[in-house]
Amino acid sequence: EIVMTQSPGTLSLSPGERATLSCRASQSVNGNYLAWYQQRPGQTPRLLISAASSRATGIPDRFSGSGSGTDFTLTISRLEPEDFAVYYCQQYGISLYTFGQGTKLEIK
Amino acid sequence: EVQMVESGGGLVQPGGSLRLSCAASALAFSTHYMQWVRQAPGKGLVWVSRINPDGSSTTYADSVKGRFTISRDNAKNTLYLQMNSLRAEDSAVYYCATVTSGHWGQGTLVTVSS
Numbered sequence: 001e002i003v004m005t006q007s008p009g010t011l012s013l014s015p016g017e018r019a020t021l022s023c024r025a026s027q028s029v030n031g032n033y034l035a036w037y038q039q040r041p042g043q044t045p046r047l048l049i050s051a052a053s054s055r056a057t058g059i060p061d062r063f064s065g066s067g068s069g070t071d072f073t074l075t076i077s078r079l080e081p082e083d084f085a086v087y088y089c090q091q092y093g094i095s096l097y098t099f100g101q102g103t104k105l106e107i108k
Numbered sequence: 109e110v111q112m113v114e115s116g117g118g119l120v121q122p123g124g125s126l127r128l129s130c131a132a133s134a135l136a137f138s139t140h141y142m143q144w145v146r147q148a149p150g151k152g153l154v155w156v157s158r159i160n161p162d163g164s165s166t167t168y169a170d171s172v173k174g175r176f177t178i179s180r181d182n183a184k185n186t187l188y189l190q191m192n193s194l195r196a197e198d199s200a201v202y203y204c205a206t207v208t209s210g211h212w213g214q215g216t217l218v219t220v221s222s
Contacts, residue, residue: 001170035208037153044203045145045153047210056210088153092207095158095167097143102152 002026002091006100012108019076021103023089028069030093036065036074039102040085048087049074081107110135110211114204117216124194124220130187130204130213138162138182141207144189146200147215154200157189158207172198194220 003026013019023034036049047056049065052072062077076083084107089100112135116128128144144156157168157178166178177190187204201215 039153044212044214045205050208050210086152090153090155092141092158095165096169097155097158097167097207099145099153099155 001096002029002094002098004089004091004098004100006087006089006103008103009101010104010106012106013079014108015079015081017079019074019079019083019105021074021076021087021105023067023072023074023100025070025072025091029072029091032068032072033091033093034065034067034072035090035092036063037088037090038083038085039088040082045088076105079105112204112211112213114202114213114216117202117218119219119221120194121222122195122220125190125192126194126218128189128191128202128204128216128218130189132185132187132211135185135206135211137180137185140209142178142180142187143205143207144178144187145203145205146198146218147203148200151200156202159187191218194218196220 005024007022032052034052037045039045053065064075086102088102111133114130143158159166159178163180175193179188199220203215205212
């Protein structure tokens with residue numbers, strides 16, 4: 001099983017700032033099949049990025065994904081108030097898919 | 109608009125069984141890998157199981173292997189999760205979701221308690 005480790009656990013920033021979230025895998029993710037999800041309180045997870053860097057339909061271009069192998073990054077270029085939420089990475093390259101524990105992005 | 113609607117959750121005693129269903133509409137269901145994901149109150153997302161498009165390949169998290177069975181009926185555009193030998197730690201909201209296209213249901217709550 002691949003273990004996905006997200007850092008930091010909590011990130012405190014202000015609107016307009018840039019956010020950088022990290023996701024590290026315990027072994028290489030096949031095909032860079034890595035997704036990022038956003039979950040706001042009381043809501044269903046929302047797919048932001050698939051295949052490490054492909055933005056999902058309707059996702060603003062301030063969200064971008066990068067990385068390969070074992071190290072992946074989600075960047076939010078300029079934070080909007082609605083971006084403060086919990087973010088999860090998920091690998092789906094090896095048949096036992098796994099999520100990271102999440103990064104909470106909070107308003108500073 | 110794609111809709112995915114889970115059903116079958118509820119209160120069950122430890123050791124009991126439940127069968128969850130997820131009905132999809134406006135989705136090319138038979139072409140998608142599908143997964144079940146759960147989330148205990150106040151906790152993170154935990155992957156449970158996945159199935160390939162024709163149902164011939166399934167995988168499970170170690171925590172549910174041997175107790176849960178994922179299946180699908182492509183003629184009915186429906187995904188299932190048979191859950192046996194339920195434990196208190198299985199209590200969570202269970203979501204069905206496509207693996208790559210970002211379609212999720214609203215979830216169904218499973219509570220395992222005596």
